[in-house]
Amino acid sequence: MVSPCKLPFLLLLAAFTLAGCTPPDFRTPGPLQQESTYNALFPQWAELCAVSQISKKPGFGADIAGGPGGHAVLFLHGACLDPTSPYPILKTCPQGETGVSMNAHFVNANWVGVPGRMFFYNGILKPDEGLTREAYTTTKNAAKQRGLYSAISFRDWALADRPPGTPAEDWKYEVSIGTDYAVSYGRARYCARLPVTAPQMTQIVNFLNTRNALYQHGPRTFETNVLQDNCNHLIHNALAAADFWRDLPVHQFILKAALTFPVPKNEVVNLLDRARRHEPGDLHALYHDPLTRHTLLHDGWLPGEPGIILDSNTVQTPNAVYNTRLSLIFYDDPLLGHYNRTFQHYLDQPRYHDLHANLLWYSTLYTRIAHERRPLSEWLKKEPSDFMNFYNAYYTWLEAQKSLVDKGLTLLSVAAPTSSAWPPVPPGTQKEEPARANAR
Known part of the structure; x- marks a missing residue:
């Protein structure tokens, strides 16, 4: 049986040829170390994960294999499953944890919800434990x-390949x-984590x-299509519901879909790219982007x-x-394409993996933006009256963000006053400095 979110063979072959055959090192950058402080600062967040191919050893249970395009899952912190419903229905709840996975196996559902971060990713094991047949x-x-x-x-x-006497439910x-569920039993992953507001989490839910609900009671059944609805x-459209980016229409014309369909590892980079599309101090660019203008005015969020x-497991x-030698490719040209080199940029910058480095970077930026503030009258000479x-x-928003960063740095100093979770930056790594405010 093949993985439920695989790329078509010919497209995979082309992508695999372009992206190279060396499996990625999922030990880098590693998991986020300051999890409790992160959750204290960001009560609601969504995590988009590209998970690797799956490759099961023969002779034990179902024969499961997947291609190097992998699969994608979503984790929500601040949402939980309705305990009164056996069918997966989400609701917002403080500190709730729910994993979301779509599967081509389903008839009357688009996705299944899995309560609890540990069980969703690690089943009954700790992250560093080995998997036995008994476990x-x-x-x-x-x-x-x-x-x-x-x-x-x-x-x-x-269900057709189950051994004689095995119940379909099992x-x-x-x-x-x-x-x-228990995703890490068979797959490694890269994840991009995005803090959201409470209203945005409600929109995602x-x-x-x-x-x-489209499929719960029929007669319509869920039909997945790798190019047109995978x-x-x-996951992309769940984040689009929160106005993070524009939605990606499903069931597009097949030729157009073949050029625009989302790929798991590409989407991790796309999320990070969207977040840094405009410098936080560039008011002109932020204002003239309809999405950022909308989210700031309606949600107080950028x-x-x-x-x-960005983390990995x-x-x-x-x-x-x-098997543990697993591939996860970009749909990209490794020499001229955007994704490979941009992903390496994110891997090279500590602020994308270490919360302390992240907050320090923004602290420097916000101080600079406040210092370089231009009066409104000057802006209105060039911008519309609204x-x-x-x-x-x-x-x-800037004052609230400065307070948030200060709070986070204080919490981290109390938790680990003399240590840093991030190892020294390798020689030759170019440090990323915050851009000047009001850049045009």
């Missing part, structure tokens, strides 16, 4: 006890482990619930804020069930 079986039983698929129907082909958990479309983090090792509302909202 694998215990994890499947734990997932069944949680009723992850009790209200989700699977397609006949997804086989749901066999073909889904390592993809929808409402979007996902609306997607599932796992990345779901995409390039502190807390945008390896597959559980040692591993008695899955720029005044944007200008006032911007500097209100």
Whole structure:
């Protein structure tokens, strides 16, 4: 059985030829170290993850394999599943943790929700524990006890290969482990984390619930299409519902879809790119971008804020069930394309992996922006009259961001007054400095 969010073979072949064959080193940059402080600063956040191919060792359970394009999952901090519903329905809740995964196996759902960050990613194991066959079986039983698929129907082909005498309900958990839950059992990952406001989390939750509601009671059934409606479309459009970026229409004309369909690892870079599209001090660019103007005026939020983090996690090792040499490619040209070199830029900059470095960078930037503030009257000589509302909202936002950064640096100094979680920057790495405010 193949992975449920794979790229078409010919496209994968082209991408694989372009992107190279060397598996990435998922040990770099590693997981975020200051998790508790991060959650104290950012009560709501969404995490877009590109997870690697899956490659199961033969002779134990379902034969599961996937291509190097991998799969994509979403994790929400600040959302939880409705405990009164066996069918996956989200709601916002403080400190709630829910993983979201789309699967081609589903008939009456677009996605499944998995409560708890640890179980979603690591099943019953700690991140640094190896996977045994016994732990694998215990994890499947734990997932069944949680009723992850009790209200989700699977397609006949997804259950057709189960051994004689195996209940269909049990086989749901066999073909889904390592993809929808206990993801790290069979896959490594890169994730980009995005803090959002409470209203934005509500918008994300409402979007996902609306997607599932299309199929919950029929007669319409969920049909995935790699080019026109894949796992990345779901996650991309969930963030678009929060006005982070523009939505990506599903079921586009096939030729157009072939040129624009989202790829898991590309989407990680796309998120980081969107966050830094405009310098936070460039009022002209922020105002003339309809999305950033809207989110600032309506939500008091801009995409390039502190807390945008890139991290990585390896597959559980040692591993008695899955192979651990895993690929995850860009759909890109490795020499001339954007994604490989830009991803390396993000890997090279500590502010994308270490919360302390992240907050220090923004502290420097915000101090500079405040120092270089230009009077409104000067702006109105060149900008429309309604720029005044944007200008006032911007500097209100700036004060709130400065307070947030100061709070975070204080919390980190209390938690670890003399240590840094980030190793020394390798020789030759060019340090990224905040741009000057009001750049044009």
